[in-house]
Amino acid sequence: MADKQSTKPPSGTRDFLPNEIRRREHVVGVIREVYERYGFEPLETPAFENIETLLGKYGEEGNKLIFKILKRGEHEHTGEADLALRYDLTVPLARVIAQYQHEIPKFFKRYQIQPVWRADRPAKGRFREFYQCDIDSIGSRSLVIEAEQLAAVSEVLDRLGFDDFIIRLNDRRLLTALMESFEIHPREHGSVLVAIDKLDKIGVEGVKRELALRAVDQIAADAMLRIFVRESSDFDAIERMLGPKVLDDLREIVRLTEGTPARGRIRIDPSLARGLSYYTGAIMEVAVPDLAGSLGGGGRYDNLVGMFLGRDVPACGFSLGLERIIVVMTDRGMFPTDITGAVDVLVTMWEESELRGAAITLAADLRTAGLRVEIYPDPDKIARQFKYAADRRVRFVAVQGGVERAAATVTIKNLETGGQESVPRPEAAVFIARALKKES
Amino acid sequence: MADKQSTKPPSGTRDFLPNEIRRREHVVGVIREVYERYGFEPLETPAFENIETLLGKYGEEGNKLIFKILKRGEHEHTGEADLALRYDLTVPLARVIAQYQHEIPKFFKRYQIQPVWRADRPAKGRFREFYQCDIDSIGSRSLVIEAEQLAAVSEVLDRLGFDDFIIRLNDRRLLTALMESFEIHPREHGSVLVAIDKLDKIGVEGVKRELALRAVDQIAADAMLRIFVRESSDFDAIERMLGPKVLDDLREIVRLTEGTPARGRIRIDPSLARGLSYYTGAIMEVAVPDLAGSLGGGGRYDNLVGMFLGRDVPACGFSLGLERIIVVMTDRGMFPTDITGAVDVLVTMWEESELRGAAITLAADLRTAGLRVEIYPDPDKIARQFKYAADRRVRFVAVQGGVERAAATVTIKNLETGGQESVPRPEAAVFIARALKKES
Numbered sequence: 016m017a018d019k020q021s022t023k024p025p026s027g028t029r030d031f032l033p034n035e036i037r038r039r040e041h042v043v044g045v046i047r048e049v050y051e052r053y054g055f056e057p058l059e060t061p062a063f064e065n066i067e068t069l070l071g072k073y074g075e076e077g078n079k080l081i082f083k084i085l086k087r088g089e090h091e092h093t094g095e096a097d098l099a100l101r102y103d104l105t106v107p108l109a110r111v112i113a114q115y116q117h118e119i120p121k122f123f124k125r126y127q128i129q130p131v132w133r134a135d136r137p138a139k140g141r142f143r144e145f146y147q148c149d150i151d152s153i154g155s156r157s158l159v160i161e162a163e164q165l166a167a168v169s170e171v172l173d174r175l176g177f178d179d180f181i182i183r184l185n186d187r188r189l190l191t192a193l194m195e196s197f198e199i200h201p202r203e204h205g206s207v208l209v210a211i212d213k214l215d216k217i218g219v220e221g222v223k224r225e226l227a228l229r230a231v232d233q234i235a236a237d238a239m240l241r242i243f244v245r246e247s248s249d250f251d252a253i254e255r256m257l258g259p260k261v262l263d264d265l266r267e268i269v270r271l272t273e274g275t276p277a278r279g280r281i282r283i284d285p286s287l288a289r290g291l292s293y294y295t296g297a298i299m300e301v302a303v304p305d306l307a308g309s310l311g312g313g314g315r316y317d318n319l320v321g322m323f324l325g326r327d328v329p330a331c332g333f334s335l336g337l338e339r340i341i342v343v344m345t346d347r348g349m350f351p352t353d354i355t356g357a358v359d360v361l362v363t364m365w366e367e368s369e370l371r372g373a374a375i376t377l378a379a380d381l382r383t384a385g386l387r388v389e390i391y392p393d394p395d396k397i398a399r400q401f402k403y404a405a406d407r408r409v410r411f412v413a414v415q416g417g418v419e420r421a422a423a424t425v426t427i428k429n430l431e432t433g434g435q436e437s438v439p440r441p442e443a444a445v446f447i448a449r450a451l452k453k454e455s
Numbered sequence: 456m457a458d459k460q461s462t463k464p465p466s467g468t469r470d471f472l473p474n475e476i477r478r479r480e481h482v483v484g485v486i487r488e489v490y491e492r493y494g495f496e497p498l499e500t501p502a503f504e505n506i507e508t509l510l511g512k513y514g515e516e517g518n519k520l521i522f523k524i525l526k527r528g529e530h531e532h533t534g535e536a537d538l539a540l541r542y543d544l545t546v547p548l549a550r551v552i553a554q555y556q557h558e559i560p561k562f563f564k565r566y567q568i569q570p571v572w573r574a575d576r577p578a579k580g581r582f583r584e585f586y587q588c589d590i591d592s593i594g595s596r597s598l599v600i601e602a603e604q605l606a607a608v609s610e611v612l613d614r615l616g617f618d619d620f621i622i623r624l625n626d627r628r629l630l631t632a633l634m635e636s637f638e639i640h641p642r643e644h645g646s647v648l649v650a651i652d653k654l655d656k657i658g659v660e661g662v663k664r665e666l667a668l669r670a671v672d673q674i675a676a677d678a679m680l681r682i683f684v685r686e687s688s689d690f691d692a693i694e695r696m697l698g699p700k701v702l703d704d705l706r707e708i709v710r711l712t713e714g715t716p717a718r719g720r721i722r723i724d725p726s727l728a729r730g731l732s733y734y735t736g737a738i739m740e741v742a743v744p745d746l747a748g749s750l751g752g753g754g755r756y757d758n759l760v761g762m763f764l765g766r767d768v769p770a771c772g773f774s775l776g777l778e779r780i781i782v783v784m785t786d787r788g789m790f791p792t793d794i795t796g797a798v799d800v801l802v803t804m805w806e807e808s809e810l811r812g813a814a815i816t817l818a819a820d821l822r823t824a825g826l827r828v829e830i831y832p833d834p835d836k837i838a839r840q841f842k843y844a845a846d847r848r849v850r851f852v853a854v855q856g857g858v859e860r861a862a863a864t865v866t867i868k869n870l871e872t873g874g875q876e877s878v879p880r881p882e883a884a885v886f887i888a889r890a891l892k893k894e895s
Contacts, residue, residue: 020507022554022763025538028501030551032558033565036497052822054798054829057476061468061584062502062540062570063522067460082503083525085536087574094534096525098465100502111470114462118472120847122832125473130502134527144501155832159804162815163830170822267808274816323462358494364599368707375602376714382492382610389494390603392562392595407560 027135027143037356039146042340043128045174046148050126053167055150058125060107062132063098070099072106072322074292080133100132104149105319105332112153113323123153128337140342148311151332153320161268161297161315164333166275168301168311171335173276176349180303180310182280184268185287187294187314189253189261193242193285196256197235205292207231212288214243216307243286253285268297293319299333306343311335359386360411360447361404366394370420377415377425377443384444386451405430411447415440467575467583477796479586482780483568485614486588490566493607495590498565500547502572503538510539512546512762514732520573540572544589545759545772552593553763563593568777580782588751591772593760601708601737601755604773606715608741608751611775613716616789620743620750622720624708625727627734627754629693629701633682633725636696637675645732647671652728654683656747683726693725708737733759739773746783751775799826800851800887801844806834810860817855817865817883824884826891845870851887855880 024030031039047057069081083096090097101107104127112119128148135141150167152160165182172180190211194204210225217225219240226236242249254262265283272278289298289312296315303310313333321328344350362378365371374390381388389409391400397414404412414426425443428435429450438446464470471479487497509521523536530537541547544567552559568588575581590607592600605622612620630651634644650665657665659680666676682689694702705723712718729738729752736755743750753773761768784790802818805811814830821828829849831840837854844852854866865883868875869890878886 020763021505022508022550024501024550024554025503025505028503030501030554031497031499032551032555033496033498036499040497051796052825052827054827056473056796057471057480058473059471059476061464061470062572063465063468063584065461065465068462079528082527082538083531084540085523085525085534087522088519091523092534094525094532098522100524110462110464111472114464114470115472121843122829124829132502144503152832157804157832157834159811159815159830159832163818163832166815166819270808271812271815273812275819323460356491356496364597368710371599372711372713375599375606375711378603379606379715385492387492387494389562389564390599392592392597392599392603394597403561 025143027137027141029142029144033356037354038341038345038350039337041350041354042175042337042344043146043148046128046171046335047126049167049171049174050150053124053150053163053170055124055126055167058108058111058127059129060101060104060111060127062130063100064107064110066096066099068099068110069102069106073102077102080135082132082134101129102133103131104129104147104334105151106322108149108151108153109320109322112320112328116324119153121154124150125153126150140338142338146337148335148337149332150313150334151320151330153328153330156317156329158264158268158271158297160331161299162271162275162277164313164331165268165272165277165281165299168333168335169272169275169277169280172301172310175340175344177303177310177343180280180301181282182277183284183287183300183302184265184281185284185298186261186265186296187289187298188296189257189265189285190288192257192261193239193253197231197239199231199235203229203231208288208292211239211243211286214286250283250285265297289314297331301335303343305346306339308339309336310339310343355408357387358389358407358409359451360388360413361400361407361409362388362390362413363397363400363415364391364394365416367417370416373415373420377413377440381413381444381447384448386444386447401428401430410451413443413447465583467577467581469582469584473796477794478781478785478790479777481790481794482615482777482784483586483588486568486611486775487566489607489611489614490590493564493590493603493610495564495566495607498548498551498567499569500541500544500551500567502570503540504547504550506536506539508539508550509542509546513542517542520575522572522574541569542573543571544569544587544774545591546762548589548591548593549760549762552760552768556764559593561594564590565593566590580778582778586777588775588777589772590753590774591760591770593768593770596757596769598704598708598711598737600771601739602711602715602717604753604771605708605712605717605721605739608773608775609712609715609717609720612741612750615780615784617743617750617783620720620741621722622717623724623727623740623742624705624721625724625738626701626705626736627729627738628736629697629705629725630728632697632701633679633693637672637679639671639675643669643671648728648732649730651679651683651726652730654726690723690725705737729754737771741775743783745786746779748779749776750779750783795848797827798829798847798849799891800828800853801840801847801849802828802830802853803837803840803855804831804834805856807857810856813855813860817853817880821853821884821887824888826884826887841868841870850891853883853887 082100084098086095086097130146206229269281293316294314295317298314300312301310315331317329320330362374378388378390412428423440424437522540524538526535526537646669709721733756734754735757738754740752741750755771757769760770802814818828818830852868863880864877
């Protein structure tokens with residue numbers, strides 16, 4: 016069966032070995048715990064959708080990035096696809112809302128943490144299989160929804176140990192009104208938003224060049240950028256031009272979060288644009304100083320999740336970027352040391368049949384006491400078994416050989432301290448459990 | 456955006472709404488917790504593999520059931536596939552072992568709980584997307600490995616509440632030796648095993664008919680079935696024919712588990728065949744009385760996981776069938792009642808701006824105390840808010856209107872008892888947390 020083919024995972028995907036999974040699960044565990052306390056409920060959808068469910072939902076560019084699945088059996092030779100891998104968690108949510116509209120509550124708050132697949136060109140930090148962690152609140156236009164999501168996301172980041180994040184907050188209607196007041200043609204609004212979104216990356220001159228390409232009058236561009244770029248944005252100018260309504264909404268959102276973990280985290284920032292076209296109200300994005308992109312973002316999109324129902328359904332969502340959170344936490348050394356998943360005890364193995372059975376029974380007793388136990392399976396030389404335990408960073412080795420068996424004891428060696436004790440067999444589990452507690 | 460297309464999930468797949476996810480997570484949580492204590496470590500691999508990794512690994516039939524992914528971009532029109540969805544968790548494990556052979560420990564014990572995809576015809580209980588929960592122990596030929604897996608699987612089923620399962624245990628070498636002793640051509644061994652595997656379903660006469668189709672001499676068929684079918688299999692006859700070696704191994708496995716949760720669960724059963732061809736030693740399968748198929752099974756397969764390395768690597772694995780476990784637990788009403796994920800408290804909403812902020816702050820305090828809290832987002836009539844809480848089976852409603860605000864109190868209504876109390880605002884969280892503890 017020898018085979019010379021590559022054993023790497025496919026381009027843009029990753030295998031997760033135990034230590035990496037434990038870090039991922041630490042982050043996902045915090046996210047779930049917090050979202051559950053905020054009343055969000057879990058939803059899962061299939062990895063693939065009928066292809067017509069996805070096509071046409073992500074624009075020209077998105078269509079090209081969808082992984083399509085060949086028809087099977089007699090239809091395979093046609094080269095046609097009838098299924099496609101999930102591209103995001105929002106379109107499946109829209110389908111679920113239409114399909115189960117009579118089962119789900121009027122205010123449906125769901126979280127969904129699942130992988131999505133995009134045939135992007137792989138690059139550092141850009142994968143073809145990656146997890147999205149989304150919350151969405153369906154069914155209400157109240158600003159309470161935005162405030163709650165900001166509070167929940169802030170609490171997640173707090174609990175993960177981020178102490179320097181801010182959440183930029185803007186409103187898509189403010190940007191639209193600004194563009195209208197500068198007489199930018201609605202046809203150009205999308206690409207102007209994309210240009211403004213790059214302010215952080217390409218600077219004022221860069222944005223000006225992009226705006227010029229989009230036939231934005233230079234005087235208008237200068238005036239717009241003056242509003243965005245000042246150290247503190249010119250809220251008075253915005254209010255004079257547009258009236259107070261939208262700014263009032265943003266201020267109300269900030270005010271509503273004052274008794275929550277989002278307190279002090281939110282900055283109203285008129286230059287926040289967000290790339291996606293479907294937002295209709297508040298938009299928000301998490302920034303940390305040492306990351307060019309964002310740790311997550313979201314906003315209100317009242318016209319999208321009703322797409323399969325044929326009517327508007329109010330919705331607001333926030334998506335945390337699991338991969339980026341892990342990158343920053345790794346760079347900063349933010350992971351707790353106790354999530355390594357190291358085994359607590361290695362039980363040694365013997366040649367003699369009776370000692371083999373006794374080793375397994377000892378392991379069973381230690382496991383019943385809640386310890387994580389590995390049995391060395393082969394009756395190798397004892398020094399080799401100890402070396403294996405040390406390499407695997409196991410903390411205790413439990414030896415129950417012929418001598419111990421005759422004396423009804425277990426020899427327990429602490430590989431961290433090098434200490435060794437003979438313990439009566441029935442007390443072995445309690446002894447190790449106590450020693451572990453003392454250490455932590 | 457109205458759209459008349461179907462909003463059902465694709466054929467053979469399922470959406471999991473919150474209540475279903477909580478039941479699945481209960482089962483998966485127990486499986487993980489137990490496997491962790493046995494020293495198994497988590498592994499995850501991508502949803503798709505390069506197509507050549509999967510093709511040819513599952514036989515003629517398996518090849519047809521693989522979901523293939525179209526090449527992208529300029530190659531899409533060729534109708535060719537370069538990727539394919541994971542068909543099981545074993546071939547990806549073999550790839551991982553080859554790729555990371557210098558990083559993983561000598562004895563690699565991993566668990567993997569991920570979906571797999573097969574283009575089978577959907578039927579009751581048969582899905583195109585379903586989860587496998589696999590453990591595999593790599594690197595040792597010791598029977599301790601089999602004993603440990605039997606102990607771990609028994610503990611999982613115990614903890615889930617199964618009190619009537621048995622694990623059938625056999626050895627593929629015994630079946631092979633029996634077939635050889637009856638002079639069945641090696642070419643026919645695979646299909647004869649498949650026929651014997653159906654004994655439970657099609658009975659003795661059915662198996663005889665299948666064996667006749669496979670050119671098995673009628674006298675040999677009768678003799679073989681006499682060995683298998685007797686109430687207690689004829690171990691003496693087997694021992695006379697084959698010598699004691701293989702039966703001794705099976706008895707040693709049973710003996711090794713006597714101090715573990717597998718005690719009393721294992722039946723040596725020479726008629727257990729298991730469909731797959733790759734087993735080389737012990738085979739095992741979990742049976743419960745009210746299920747025709749099995750809840751899981753596995754065995755030793757020393758020639759498979761080394762396929763990408765070009766050398767034999769000893770391995771033994773066990774796969775639990777998550778979907779079947781959930782079916783039986785649902786039929787028997789085995790799920791605990793406290794995994795509904797119901798929200799603890801609904802906080803009511805008001806029109807007045809100050810009361811809205813106060814409601815969100817109250818919710819934040821309740822969440823800090825660990826409660827699961829939903830805020831009613833719209834300032835609807837209070838009766839409507841209470842009805843929503845009752846429909847959602849929320850246990851408490853916390854009301855903080857103008858009257859309560861002036862008195863610095865919160866009115867807390869228990870929707871289960873109908874009781875209502877006025878509680879000082881700072882004590883609200885403790886009051887509800889205590890009341891919940893009393894209930895449970």
